[in-house]
Amino acid sequence: MTAELHEELTDPHADQLDHGAASSRPLKSRISEPQPRGAKIHGNRPVDQSEAANRFMAATEHEAMHDARLWDLRQKRDKEMHGIEEWEELRNLASGIKEHTLSKLDYYLELFEKNATANGIKVHWAKDGAENNAIVLEILRSRGVERLIKSKSMLTEECGFREFMAENNVEVIETDLGERIQQLDDEAPSHVVVPAVHKLRTDVASVFAKTIGSDPDNADAHYLTECQREATRPLILSAQAGMTGGNFVVAETGTFVVCTNEGNADLSANTPPLHIASIGIEKLIPGLDDLAVFIRLLSRSALGSPITQYTSHFRGPRKGSEMHVVLVDNGRSARLGMEKFWPGLKCIRCGACMNTCPVFRRSGGLSYGATYAGPIGLIIDPTFNVHKYRNLPYSSTMNGSCTNVCPVKINIHEQIADWRRTLAGEGEISPVKKVMMKAAGEVLASPVVYRASLPLGRSALRHLPHFMLYNKLNTWGRKRDIPETPKQTFNEWYRKNRKQQDEGKKS
Amino acid sequence: MKVGLFVPCYVDMFHPETGIATLELLERFGVSVEYPVDQTCCGQPMTNTGCEREAARTEELFVRNFEKYDYIVTPSGSCTNQVRNNMTAIEQSDAVKHVRSRTYELVEFLHDVLKVDAFPWAEFPHRVALHNNCNTLRNLRIASMTERREEPFSKPKALLKMVKGIEFADLTRPDECCGFGGTFSVFEEGVSAKMGQDKVTDQLKSGAEYVTSSDSSCMMHQEGCARRMGANLKYIHIAQILNGARA
Known part of the structure; x- marks a missing residue:
């Protein structure tokens, strides 16, 4: 129907079946994959969105369908916007x-x-x-x-x-x-x-x-x-x-x-x-x-x-x-009084932020374990229960796509950053994050300590900066290769090749 | 014009060639560039995690290193965004305000400040997919975004178009985040890696030989995914292409 309204717009997905045709087509796989369930709720304990997201992604057929279906909505939205x-x-x-x-x-x-x-x-x-x-x-x-x-x-x-x-x-x-x-x-x-x-x-x-x-x-x-x-x-x-x-x-x-x-x-x-x-x-x-x-x-x-x-x-x-x-x-009156978070009340519940969110599309809405999932959920849920939903603002790359599709211009990704600041300030941050960041802050504040901490020329696992590695498990290397370490850092190269020139320029 | 070169921690450590290309490229345009050797980081890992207090001393060090320069240039949009828009853990003195307003991502600096109109030395006869870091795209506004109804523009593409022989490969989801997200890449490893794999798959489908970006951080993540997937793709920073790297 939308195509008829805006004929001047070429459809990049003309080969895609419309909803009616697609919904009667037999599914690719004959064996049905069990539906992954949402976040595990343990009373008031902080919800572990990543755990549920990992289970959702492990159900590959579900994840692929979910991502494609919601991305299709985002594309249809773009097309309407251009009209x-x-x-x-x-x-x-x-x-x-x-x-x-x-x-x-x-x-x-x-x-x-x-x-x-x-x-x-x-x-x-x-x-x-x-x-x-x-x-x-x-x-x-x-x-x-x-x-x-x-x-x-x-x-x-x-x-x-x-x-x-x-x-x-x-x-x-x-x-x-x-x-x-x-x-x-x-x-x-x-x-x-x-x-x-x-x-x-x-x-x-x-x-x-x-x-x-x-x-x-x-x-x-x-x-x-x-x-x-x-x-x-x-x-x-x-x-x-x-x-x-x-x-x-x-x-x-x-x-x-x-x-x-x-x-x-x-x-x-x-x-x-x-x-x-x-x-x-x-x-x-x-x-x-x-x-x-x-x-x-x-x-x-x-x-x-x-x-x-x-x-x-x-x-x-x-x-x-x-x-x-x-x-x-x-809780709305209380939210209205929150200096940073009141704009969340502008929300008209269109779900555009969910459709565009790359994390939501790969995690499924139930992984958030809260009434509101996705980007808008990350900034609303902690107003209901700051402890239980304290991990949610971290379920975002803060890429800002949500803010820019929002029809009422809620600064969602900025509020996600504000929530992280607020939560850390109130002590509602996981101990592992806190310890890592404290260590990173110490190291990065001192050029001498920082340079000494660079583990060059050692085993592959030590090639990452400490603030990325200070974790029981080296999560980086599970599905990604670790970058090769060059013979020298830029800093070493500069000291060797350029530093004298700088000194010369000054004198 | 005196420019202070900021080489972000991961570029310093893993991609010194990006730092060297940035330095040489700026010098080709007659800019006097210095690299303060006592620099470390912009404070982004701590700030992004919400740990503002822990970022304060790193931010102070950054300002001490760079306050004497007319401009601070760095081959990273996300670090630029940190300095320009999020360096708020410390008191906003004149020096801090100067540093924050004078810090530029390399492409912006070439495009908006130097207004470069040619790279006569540059030739890159390859099919290249361009990746824009999300901070660079949506916070620094280095290019138009598909979410908004606006005139299309792209500063990195405008510069790359001046490179002889280059061919562009189009992605089906050009604006989709690749899942790096700073500390997100380690705290939310599963979703981060999946997003990276999907990005690499899109790049492969586009027929690209190379992927380029003005941010090494996203590419470090994408390259890590690509290697594990056995994908035949090469990653190169835009500074190297513009500085005349051949392959």
Whole structure:
């Protein structure tokens, strides 16, 4: 579809099958590779992203598919960007609108509450995930709801919403296909936009075979989707309440907007007589003109499509039904007060930073062991738990691609560096890093010590500077050859060949 | 114009020929170059790991070594980025500010300061893939990046185009990070090596004989991966090509 819109752009990947054709093609390998699972969580212990990433990469078919699929999204995004002359101006505008709104957040929140209430929406306030869950449960209980259909929402992931509802005997059915796959597999979403992107079709076939009784040997995407539709539609039609998140909350009109490609939010919102939307307070924007800027950026950045299939505006309850909005803080106010890290609140959850991140593409989103994975996760997760997520800011080469695809211009790679500084300053740094850097700092501060430390002409393993080698295992040499050491350093060459000239110049 | 030559630690140790080519190349343009022999490092390993305090004395030493020069030139964009944008562990005295604003990566210096328009001695009749270090690309803005909608430009390519006989090999992911990332290469060894292997595979597919870059650090990592993979690729610093290296 995008190709039709921008014919002047040549497609460098014309030989690549489109989604529909590719998803029915038999997979290359007959033997299905088991799906690698995410990070191992041990209570509050710091998550070891690299360990999980190594397991993900060891599943070579998964890693190759994941990298190719997300890189394809990045390329589609680039193509859309080139179709919009004022792209960089739009990014500036979007960033400015978010900064403005965040700087007057209290005003816009109250304005929304006033206008939404006038529209017939019941507005609630939740300071954290637990309060959100309690408010929603209270609404459901008082109306005797036993089954809730729900569209994908990262906020509810933050709140542990599904687990909470399960404990309280409310059945939750996810209506987004990817999210439903993840729910049936008892896994968190691995990506904010494409939650099951780390799974091969064979993985989905095996999940569906176990949970909804599909043919375990049939991994055709159309077949699998149809099986899911057949299994879920009756549940959707009989649910007593629907839940959505919200992509944008418009203060001046007292409305909110949900963007999906499957229309599942509309199913969740419009089928039952009760619609509850839990939305983070950073989703506020002033007016509908502002919304236009974001709608142009969101899907282009996320999936490389000009717009989401459904952009639904919710204005108030239908006749004979109810609409509730829960405005959730859950750490956002505190983040707004963080000098270095407040710009993370501009995020519109498009996932472009994940698609472009070379580390994310090779690690899988579940390797981060946190609600938010990838570059945006590295700078948001430590605000929830600084100790548990202290290693995440190191899961980056700080290459800066994320910052430059971000439609709201969050300085992600700079914040990653700032987090490292903050964590080291607070003592939240692994002992091995700390010891190595202290040693490196000592050696490099003194030319004499430094020159004496250069292990020239010794065994191959000693040819690396100490700060790279001071590790129980010489990680450099596992998959890389160690550079050959020349006969002399540049310093030695210079002293031998040029130093006298310098002295001569001075006299 | 008095230029202080900064030869980063890994160039000093593993690629002295890059330091020599940088020095000779600058001298070809009549620049008076000195190499302060007491230099060590720019402080990047510590700063990148977040250990600012541990970087302070190395930064002080850097400023002491280079404050007397009009310009500081180095064959490394990532070290330039450290000095120019991240040397914040020490008090920002006039000397520190001078050093930070006067430090240039070699390609920038040739392109923007000396405004070089010919390398009559240079000839490199080979198929070459260009690699831009991420700091050099996105922080120093040595070339346009595919993430942004902007007019294409490339300072290293503009210089290389003046070299007789050179042919360029195009990569499918020209801006993709190769996975070196400084201390990332040892702390996150698995992902780092995988990214390096993917970069080498892309370079091989492009039909390149040589890979060149204005950063030895990325190439040290890529070369390490290429050798282990048995890939037939040669890595050469841009300073050597511009200084007239034949092969």
